[in-house]
Amino acid sequence: MHLLKALLSGLLALAVLVLVGVQFGWFSGRPPSDLGVKQGRLKPPSLTRNSVSSQADLYPDHPQRAHALIQPLPLKHGDATASLRTLAAVLQTQPGITLVEQRPDYLYAQAQTRWLRFVDDLEFWFNPARSVIEVRSASRLGREDTGLNRRRIENIRAAYLRQ
Incomplete structure (x- = not known):
């Protein structure tokens, strides 16, 4: 019984610590500078194994190249500007995603x-x-x-292609 109480107390303390960490942004990390x-x-x-890139094949010696490779997005109607505008609109409808920078x-x-x-x-x-859109x-x-x-990315691709 004493062991069970100690275990429950420990789990409660861990849960509180996680909640505090979430509030203080301990799990958000820093934006890369590069x-x-x-x-x-x-x-x-x-x-x-926590990334994907349509340009992974440009790094033949990369240890995660095969895992990371994903297809680029096609242009819509052959127009890069319109395609990126459509993509920006799609990103703004996705839950948890904030568009930070938008250039032509x-x-x-x-996310x-x-x-x-x-x-x-x-x-x-x-x-x-x-x-293509890399x-x-x-x-x-x-x-x-x-x-x-x-x-x-595949959900974004599907929403983008439906537009």
Whole structure:
């Protein structure tokens, strides 16, 4: 009985600590300082299994290249500007996603999970050389996301293609 009380007390203390952490943003991480497009590339995929990128194949020696690779978004009606406007509108309808930066050829958004408020960074860039919208989505914290970034991008893709 004493052991059960101690176990329940410990679990309660842990739950309170998690709630305090959520309130203080302990699980949101810091925004990476190296986002954006550099020399025609978005940031490489994470070294851990918590990111996806349509440009993962540009990094042949990357340990997560095969896991991280995802298809880019096609242009709608062959128009990059209209496609990115449509994509921005889609992002603004997605739960937990905040559009942070919008340029004619680039979008940056942050996705926050509902309960623990983990933050993932999402980037979309019109690549004129390939005439596609390159995508990258990565968790700021942790090593595994159980496929959340991939599912999120595929949900965004489906909503974008329906527009």
